[in-house]
Amino acid sequence: MNFPILSSLILLPSIGALFLFFTKSKSENKITTKYVALFTSLVNFFLSIYLWFLFDQTTSAFQFVEDRVWIKGLINYKVGVDGISILFIILTTFITPLCIISVNNSVTKRLNEFLIAILVMETFMIGVFCSLDLVVFYLFFEAGLIPMFLIIGIWGGARRVYSAFKFFLFTLLGSVLMLVAIISIYWITGTTDVVQLYELGIDTKYQNFLWLAFFSSFAVKTPMWPVHTWLPDAHVEAPTAGSVLLAAILLKMAGYGFIRFSLGLFPSASEVFTPLIYTLSVIAIIFTSLIALMQEDMKKLIAYSSVAHMGFVTLGIFTIQQQGIEGSIIQMISHGLVSAALFLCVGVVYDRMHSRLIATYGGIVTVIPKYAILFMVFTLASLGLPGTSGFVGEFLILMAAFKDNFLVAVLASLGVIIGAAYMLWLYKRVIFGKLINSELKKMIDLNKSEAFTLTCLAIPTLYFGFYPEPLINTIEVSIRDLIDTYKFSVASKQ
Amino acid sequence: MNNIELIFPEIFISLSIMFLLILGVFKKDSSKIIHNISLLVLLITAVITFNETLSINPTTLFNESIIIDYLSSFMKIITLLATFVVLLISSNYLRTFKIFKIEYPILILSSVLGMMIMISSNDLIVFYMGLELQSLALYVLATFNRDQLKSSEAGLKYFVLSALSSGLLLYGCSLIYGFTGSTNFNVISTQFNTNEYAITFGIVFILVGLAFKISAVPFHMWAPDVYEGSPTSVTLFFTMVPKISALTVFIRFLYVPFLNLIDQWQMILVFLSIASMLFGAIAAIGQKNLKRLIAYSSISHIGYALAGLATGSNEGIQSSVIYMTIYIVMNLGFFSCLLMMKRNNIYYEQIDDLSGLSKNHPLLSISLLIILFSLAGIPPLAGFFAKFYIFKSVIEQSMYFLAIVGLLSTVVAAFYYLRIIKIMYFDEEKDSYDKDHNLWLKLSLTVSTILILMYFIFPSELIDVVLKINII
Numbered sequence: 001m002n003f004p005i006l007s008s009l010i011l012l013p014s015i016g017a018l019f020l021f022f023t024k025s026k027s028e029n030k031i032t033t034k035y036v037a038l039f040t041s042l043v044n045f046f047l048s049i050y051l052w053f054l055f056d057q058t059t060s061a062f063q064f065v066e067d068r069v070w071i072k073g074l075i076n077y078k079v080g081v082d083g084i085s086i087l088f089i090i091l092t093t094f095i096t097p098l099c100i101i102s103v104n105n106s107v108t109k110r111l112n113e114f115l116i117a118i119l120v121m122e123t124f125m126i127g128v129f130c131s132l133d134l135v136v137f138y139l140f141f142e143a144g145l146i147p148m149f150l151i152i153g154i155w156g157g158a159r160r161v162y163s164a165f166k167f168f169l170f171t172l173l174g175s176v177l178m179l180v181a182i183i184s185i186y187w188i189t190g191t192t193d194v195v196q197l198y199e200l201g202i203d204t205k206y207q208n209f210l211w212l213a214f215f216s217s218f219a220v221k222t223p224m225w226p227v228h229t230w231l232p233d234a235h236v237e238a239p240t241a242g243s244v245l246l247a248a249i250l251l252k253m254a255g256y257g258f259i260r261f262s263l264g265l266f267p268s269a270s271e272v273f274t275p276l277i278y279t280l281s282v283i284a285i286i287f288t289s290l291i292a293l294m295q296e297d298m299k300k301l302i303a304y305s306s307v308a309h310m311g312f313v314t315l316g317i318f319t320i321q322q323q324g325i326e327g328s329i330i331q332m333i334s335h336g337l338v339s340a341a342l343f344l345c346v347g348v349v350y351d352r353m354h355s356r357l358i359a360t361y362g363g364i365v366t367v368i369p370k371y372a373i374l375f376m377v378f379t380l381a382s383l384g385l386p387g388t389s390g391f392v393g394e395f396l397i398l399m400a401a402f403k404d405n406f407l408v409a410v411l412a413s414l415g416v417i418i419g420a421a422y423m424l425w426l427y428k429r430v431i432f433g434k435l436i437n438s439e440l441k442k443m444i445d446l447n448k449s450e451a452f453t454l455t456c457l458a459i460p461t462l463y464f465g466f467y468p469e470p471l472i473n474t475i476e477v478s479i480r481d482l483i484d485t486y487k488f489s490v491a492s493k494q
Numbered sequence: 495m496n497n498i499e500l501i502f503p504e505i506f507i508s509l510s511i512m513f514l515l516i517l518g519v520f521k522k523d524s525s526k527i528i529h530n531i532s533l534l535v536l537l538i539t540a541v542i543t544f545n546e547t548l549s550i551n552p553t554t555l556f557n558e559s560i561i562i563d564y565l566s567s568f569m570k571i572i573t574l575l576a577t578f579v580v581l582l583i584s585s586n587y588l589r590t591f592k593i594f595k596i597e598y599p600i601l602i603l604s605s606v607l608g609m610m611i612m613i614s615s616n617d618l619i620v621f622y623m624g625l626e627l628q629s630l631a632l633y634v635l636a637t638f639n640r641d642q643l644k645s646s647e648a649g650l651k652y653f654v655l656s657a658l659s660s661g662l663l664l665y666g667c668s669l670i671y672g673f674t675g676s677t678n679f680n681v682i683s684t685q686f687n688t689n690e691y692a693i694t695f696g697i698v699f700i701l702v703g704l705a706f707k708i709s710a711v712p713f714h715m716w717a718p719d720v721y722e723g724s725p726t727s728v729t730l731f732f733t734m735v736p737k738i739s740a741l742t743v744f745i746r747f748l749y750v751p752f753l754n755l756i757d758q759w760q761m762i763l764v765f766l767s768i769a770s771m772l773f774g775a776i777a778a779i780g781q782k783n784l785k786r787l788i789a790y791s792s793i794s795h796i797g798y799a800l801a802g803l804a805t806g807s808n809e810g811i812q813s814s815v816i817y818m819t820i821y822i823v824m825n826l827g828f829f830s831c832l833l834m835m836k837r838n839n840i841y842y843e844q845i846d847d848l849s850g851l852s853k854n855h856p857l858l859s860i861s862l863l864i865i866l867f868s869l870a871g872i873p874p875l876a877g878f879f880a881k882f883y884i885f886k887s888v889i890e891q892s893m894y895f896l897a898i899v900g901l902l903s904t905v906v907a908a909f910y911y912l913r914i915i916k917i918m919y920f921d922e923e924k925d926s927y928d929k930d931h932n933l934w935l936k937l938s939l940t941v942s943t944i945l946i947l948m949y950f951i952f953p954s955e956l957i958d959v960v961l962k963i964n965i966i
Binding site: 069070071072074135138139140142143145146149150153154160161164165168169172173176177179180183184186187 | 867872873874878882885886889890894897898901902904905908909912915916919920950953954957958
């Protein structure tokens with residue numbers, strides 16, 4: 001198997017984008033450009049499914065590795081996947097076509113450029129999850145800022161400029177310290193190749209600073225309390241497709257980074273800083289859930305709920321247990337599906353009423369019943385009802401947390417209750433109640449493309465809720481190996 | 495005389511200047527032909543430099559007062575090529591202001607001659623001679639649009655402050671001569687006594703003079719005014735070419751005679767670097783004029799180049815050279831955009847004039863977008879790699895403070911680059927600009943954009959070239 005499947009996955013969307021760049025965007029061409037973009041992303045999706053099909057679940061070694069000299073004697077372009085990264089790649093390729101389908105109503109101007117931005121974004125996102133070299137990882141991680149900045153800034157809402165700047169500068173500020181750490185690792189160990197670094201290990205005396213530098217970047221991206229403030233702004237102002245990408249995939253880069261780099265490269269530092277992560281996660285879960293309870297803007301509410309959900313993810317990762325990390329990954333996948341769907345749901349009513357305020361709505365269950373059903377599914381998935389993918393992740397994380405630290409687990413469980421409260425209350429206020437606003441009567445139910453995207457998201461949400469086996473099988477061996485190495489290196493250092 | 499062929503480039507360029515002067519006097523309306531000949535001269539000189547001197551072993555001439563080695567040849571070629579492009583894309587601008595005269599290319603050629611002498615100098619007097627030759631030509635160039643008040647003001651300001659800094663520099667030279675008994679770099683390096691504080695004073699004075707020439711903080715005050723007032727094509731020249739030669743002298747002066755005194759000058763360089771990076775980034779935020787903004791941005795960029803020099807290692811020098819090379823490409827692209835902002839024979843240079851550019855000129859604005867993100871150092875564009883090499887060499891020497899401050903100032907700098915992008919992409923459009931641009935202008939923009947965008951595919955090429963620079 002010499003076909004460079006991962007590089008194709010990375011490059012294909014950019015080739016599609018290049019193709020779009022050279023087609024003139026006339027108004028009658030809109031459909032064509034959209035089909036080109038959709039076609040590209042679908043090809044990529046099937047390619048990634050094929051990748052999953054070829055993927056060997058019984059080994060934790062990196063597969064489909066491509067290793068090419070990139071900067072002589074300095075950096076190799078090295079990509080590969082293991083059980084941890086492959087699911088994120090599939091999530092990315094799955095969400096992107098749905099985003100492209102959803103641009104129908106929300107993006108009215110410069111459709112061509114918008115699709116280019118989304119496809120370029122896909123390249124960078126897949127690159128992040130594939131790269132096995134720290135510099136290559138950094139490159140993709142940072143490069144994603146450019147298209148996202150433009151997506152928020154050009155196609156966003158009223159305060160888009162402020163949000164775009166905040167998003168860009170916050171993330172950049174976090175990341176530059178990671179660059180210092182990456183270069184330091186190069187000088188300490190002589191390589192930035194992740195696989196070699198796993199074998200070599202990094203001297204304990206450097207680990208704490210390096211861990212903190214990586215943490216500064218991932219904490220902003222996750223986002224963890226107290227650096228989460230860019231997220232609600234970015235979400236609220238971004239166009240629907242932008243919010244979806246941001247919530248479903250961009251946030252996952254940080255969770256992935258924690259597992260791959262913080263745990264993998266700096267085990268003893270992770271051990272030292274676990275209490276910090278626990279504290280911040282619990283604060284994120286409870287505090288942002290309470291904030292979410294008070295929101296009047298639907299998108300903002302979901303944005304804060306994302307922060308809370310990501311709090312569970314970081315909590316689960318740093319329990320350093322099989323269930324905890326498995327739960328975190330499943331929680332990330334589930335959150336990717338559910339938050340994407342919730343933002344699309346908000347997008348649906350926003351396109352019709354041009355308001356995201358909860359107070360505008362109420363009692364629309366009789367007007368748009370199909371919408372109400374699908375929204376219900378995702379609301380329940382978001383609060384973690386058994387039978388949805390949200391439950392599996394949260395349950396595994398809490399189980400691991402109870403083993404490790406009772407107090408933290410109790411507090412986090414409290415967050416689950418508040419989570420249920422704000423989601424159900426949101427649903428009640430938007431869907432049920434009296435139909436006061438007469439404008440709402442004119443709303444049309446889901447059109448075909450909206451129904452299709454939401455159903456596409458609902459199926460895996462429910463399927464993995466009942467039967468998470470395929471996910472767990474994929475990640476199990478890799479995580480077990482990661483934890484073994486981790487435990488071994490922590491034990492040997494003491 | 496041995497090895498005289500090694501200074502053929504300089505000889506050729508000086509003969510050409512004399513010839514062009516005579517041609518200009520005796521032939522009427524010869525500005526166009528002189529312009530073209532000058533372009534040819536620059537190109538030929540670059541070719542001669544490439545063929546004759548690039549791959550030879552370091553050789554000294556004229557009692558070791560001139561040195562020809564890989565560094566000098568490489569820097570000369572960059573200088574010549576950058577000047578070539580400047581001259582190539584400035585003709586339309588000059589015609590618009592009716593200053594398309596014979597003096598312009600000749601002055602540029604003479605300043606290039608001065609720079610080449612500076613780059614090759616291995617002796618304080620030769621270095622000073624080259625410096626003055628280039629500076630005198632630059633004063634005149636700054637005032638070249640003499641009917642405009644701002645241009646005259648720029649030239650005068652530049653002249654007065656530059657003369658002051660030259661004075662300081664000379665004073666430093668005399669101190670060093672007094673305490674070592676020679677002006678030759680090689681002799682100085684064997685003669686001086688490390689405990690002699692007067693030598694440190696001499697170094698400081700010379701560093702001040704050089705810092706002025708590359709507009710490093712706190713000797714940058716002239717730069718924004720001069721850059722704003724000078725004709726745009728001259729500003730383009732100012733932001734790149736004199737800095738290459740001054741930086742080369744910086745390298746040679748610090749690393750050949752005074753490498754042993756690194757404890758003395760390293761802190762100065764670190765300070766200059768940090769101050770330039772931070773000040774350039776912060777001061778640019780409030781600017782409204784693009785040329786002023788690029789002045790502050792160039793101050794900030796020179797800070798990064800100095801950070802490489804402050805390391806005291808070969809890697810540091812190489813990373814600075816890489817930085818300057820990439821910076822020149824980005825700058826050429828940026829100024830090509832600036833020279834395209836023309837409507838009804840008026841050039842626009844306020845940031846607000848870019849408002850909504852993306853709607854009327856999608857290609858121009860996407861190029862500018864790429865250039866600006868690259869200037870801000872966002873991967874995967876060339877500007878990121880430039881910074882990456884700098885910080886790689888800085889961290890190698892465990893200068894973490896410098897690295898962290900440098901990277902934090904990129905975040906500050908990102909803000910003002912983003913502001914331009916915001917104005918281009920997020921704001922409402924204004925009238926569109928002329929679209930019938932000079933072919934060369936378009937070509938220079940396209941080539942520089944593609945180089946910046948595609949650099950990540952072939953990053954090794956530039957490094958391979960630069961790795962041959964070996965000073966220590």
